[in-house]
Amino acid sequence: MAGGTRGGEAITMVSHDAHAHAAPQGFIRKYIFSLDHKVIGIQYFFLALVAVLTGMFLSLLMRIHLVWPNAHLPIFGDIKPETYLSLLTMHGTIMVFFVLTTAPQGGFGNYFLPIQIGAPDMAFPVLNMLSFWTTFLGFLVLVAAFFVTGGAPLHGWTGYAPLSALPSAGPGEGLGADLWIISIAIFCIGALMGALNFITTTLDMRAKGMTLMRMPLTCWAWFITAILGLLAFGVLLSAGILLLMDRQLGTSFFVPLGTVNGVLTGHKGGSPLLWQHLFWFFGHPEVYIAILPAMGLCSQLLSVFSRKPIFGYKAMVYAIMAIGFLGFMVWGHHMFMSGMSPYSAFAFSIMTMGIGVPSAIKTFNWLGTLWRGKIRFSSPMLFAIGFVSLFVVGGISGPFLAQPVLDIYLHETYFVIAHFHLIMGVASIFGIFAATYYWFPKMFGRMMNETWAKAHFWLTFVGAYAIFMPMHYYGMAAGLRRYSQGTEVAWINALAPIQKFISIAAFITIASQFIFVINLFWSMKKGEKAADNPWEATTLEWITATPPPHDNFGGVTPVVHNGPYEYSVPGAPRDFVMQTDAEVGAKKH
Amino acid sequence: MTSFSTTATLDEPAVSRGKQGGPPPIFGGGDDGRSGPGLPDYPTRLRRARLGLLVALTPVLMLFVSFTSAYVVRQGLPTLDPRTNQLVRDWIPVKLPALLLVNTLVLLVSSIGMELARRQSKLAAVAATARPAGGVSVCAKGKTPWLAMTVALGL
Ligand code: HEM
Numbered sequence A: 001m002a003g004g005t006r007g008g009e010a011i012t013m014v015s016h017d018a019h020a021h022a023a024p025q026g027f028i029r030k031y032i033f034s035l036d037h038k039v040i041g042i043q044y045f046f047l048a049l050v051a052v053l054t055g056m057f058l059s060l061l062m063r064i065h066l067v068w069p070n071a072h073l074p075i076f077g078d079i080k081p082e083t084y085l086s087l088l089t090m091h092g093t094i095m096v097f098f099v100l101t102t103a104p105q106g107g108f109g110n111y112f113l114p115i116q117i118g119a120p121d122m123a124f125p126v127l128n129m130l131s132f133w134t135t136f137l138g139f140l141v142l143v144a145a146f147f148v149t150g151g152a153p154l155h156g157w158t159g160y161a162p163l164s165a166l167p168s169a170g171p172g173e174g175l176g177a178d179l180w181i182i183s184i185a186i187f188c189i190g191a192l193m194g195a196l197n198f199i200t201t202t203l204d205m206r207a208k209g210m211t212l213m214r215m216p217l218t219c220w221a222w223f224i225t226a227i228l229g230l231l232a233f234g235v236l237l238s239a240g241i242l243l244l245m246d247r248q249l250g251t252s253f254f255v256p257l258g259t260v261n262g263v264l265t266g267h268k269g270g271s272p273l274l275w276q277h278l279f280w281f282f283g284h285p286e287v288y289i290a291i292l293p294a295m296g297l298c299s300q301l302l303s304v305f306s307r308k309p310i311f312g313y314k315a316m317v318y319a320i321m322a323i324g325f326l327g328f329m330v331w332g333h334h335m336f337m338s339g340m341s342p343y344s345a346f347a348f349s350i351m352t353m354g355i356g357v358p359s360a361i362k363t364f365n366w367l368g369t370l371w372r373g374k375i376r377f378s379s380p381m382l383f384a385i386g387f388v389s390l391f392v393v394g395g396i397s398g399p400f401l402a403q404p405v406l407d408i409y410l411h412e413t414y415f416v417i418a419h420f421h422l423i424m425g426v427a428s429i430f431g432i433f434a435a436t437y438y439w440f441p442k443m444f445g446r447m448m449n450e451t452w453a454k455a456h457f458w459l460t461f462v463g464a465y466a467i468f469m470p471m472h473y474y475g476m477a478a479g480l481r482r483y484s485q486g487t488e489v490a491w492i493n494a495l496a497p498i499q500k501f502i503s504i505a506a507f508i509t510i511a512s513q514f515i516f517v518i519n520l521f522w523s524m525k526k527g528e529k530a531a532d533n534p535w536e537a538t539t540l541e542w543i544t545a546t547p548p549p550h551d552n553f554g555g556v557t558p559v560v561h562n563g564p565y566e567y568s569v570p571g572a573p574r575d576f577v578m579q580t581d582a583e584v585g586a587k588k589h
Numbered sequence B: 001m002t003s004f005s006t007t008a009t010l011d012e013p014a015v016s017r018g019k020q021g022g023p024p025p026i027f028g029g030g031d032d033g034r035s036g037p038g039l040p041d042y043p044t045r046l047r048r049a050r051l052g053l054l055v056a057l058t059p060v061l062m063l064f065v066s067f068t069s070a071y072v073v074r075q076g077l078p079t080l081d082p083r084t085n086q087l088v089r090d091w092i093p094v095k096l097p098a099l100l101l102v103n104t105l106v107l108l109v110s111s112i113g114m115e116l117a118r119r120q121s122k123l124a125a126v127a128a129t130a131r132p133a134g135g136v137s138v139c140a141k142g143k144t145p146w147l148a149m150t151v152a153l154g155l
């Protein structure tokens, strides 16, 4: 219940007064089973916060174990190899699904998409509420896997068969794995309901004058992310159902003939690669689901804090679309090692490198936006710039991995871990931090402490690089991923100092996250009162009261006259023009 | 199956016959205090619901596409026979009983019938309100008993 009740506490500040229409009365309707997209957004946000702290704790245990394999850990006691694998599985699953998919889209998207397009709420409020509670249930089911006999599953966030398909394959692969699959299936249903709402809302509920090409890039990103989710989660759901059938009904979709501990499994004829195809057909779009909202947000912030229009708005929109589209054609790059035909590998490789093009377009546009801007280095901006940095560094390793010849060596090493943690993990988390620092004033009516925010930024920024850069070397030196210790293998043992360095960097970085958590809760109660538009930004959330009234605009429907990035417009009275201000000059947009 | 088709067909006329052919009652998202002037009107809600339904069909389609492709792929997979050490096909085609075909047909026809019945009753409702006003008789011609047929098929 942690997520729900915490969400409830936090919201007390969101809804003091000033509701144009009667807001729902009673604690439960208002804070728990609320239909208000703002409350639901905050609920998602706190669910993700609980999840990220859980996931971080698991990673801490893994980092301790990797350096001191014989240490006795709190709660988990001695770490056996399989305990390590279950830590790893739960860490990955919690982070990918319940943090990176939940906070940027479910949290901030829910709160700000309707406001930014000038709508009073999401298209289907009941569905919206259900999608949150479904996701919440999914989280409870997942965490429950720790407490059943056998413990949590071992098969990684990718759930590779046959390990994931055979209850006899190891501790944790019994009830724990069932719970894992059920949790993922529940999550899929919640995500699908959410995506349905986002798409309908964007298409049907924009305010007068808010043409598609006047939408802030955040809205574009949420919209395309929702489309990716709509297409991808159905596939994961069906893969999960088939996997459950293999486990419970004796079918053999993913299990070939074979034995576990000398005993025939009773399955034959299935293919583990079928699972991989289904999983990665979902899995690659999923990594973009995690990062697109952060891309949209950072585009927004770079413009706001450089006091300049975004460089190449249309190119940004088309790049998001291209990334979304290509994202469905490249899943095979996770399977170069599977013995696929060199021709398919070649096709997947070319497609994958093709994604580099729209990614590079975005990056250059970000730099173009910064170029000669009057940059204000506030905390949201620092995180946005940090995002660009991480995106470039994490993205550069992608084209290396995308070449089958190199990937055959680098696959299953820490090089891949470095790649995806920098680009998906840390970059998306930077997006979440930037969003929190940027929108906190609107959501909670107070500013976050800027000094601590900056300290948090520098510690996290330097820390993230200190953790993940050495992993590239560790991987290139053939340090393998998914192994709990390498003390008995000479060449891995020789790399132990790198692991030690990484672990120490991780301890410091993890500790500095509490600066953020404390700042968050402290600022809710004690922060400086926020003005309606503290960042002097142009989009619709800043024309309304802080925090926004129940119907977002207090009974009026905004009418939009301008694009979202009218900064430093010549001849305008201020250096920014709100989207609802009268049209400026003969500017074309 | 039975209850499905009957409830669906009974609901519709009840709605259209409702007070002066006005909008159907609100259910679902309408009751969070936003009722009254802020509530979108009936055509808006209808348009939104249609769009939503269309969007909702996409993941359903994806679900079936992936089930079907998994099925087809699995069908083509060879397996190793441990006795002969040779790759064999172990796929055993399931003999579908003829009843399945009949069932499918009944389902199909009754869902078409249901939709036709819905349209008919809607037309009748429009005709009922239009007649006293204009004085012109809007004759609902071709009174095929779709509703009766659907109910019969539903049994
Ligand atoms: C130009 C862009 C990119 C290219 C060419 C690229 C290429 C690749 C390749 C080839 C792999 C497979 C490596 C292996 O398993 O051997 C991989 C793994 C991965 N990539 Fe990327 N990538 C790119 C961008 C991204 C982005 C933007 C994200 C996320 C936001 C991302 C997230 C991941 C993840 C999560 C994995 C590993 C999954 C796992 O095995 O657990 N990548 N990438």
Ligand SMILES: [Cu+2]
Residues within 6 Å of the ligand: A283, A284, A287, A330, A331, A333, A334
């Ligand atoms: Cu990928």
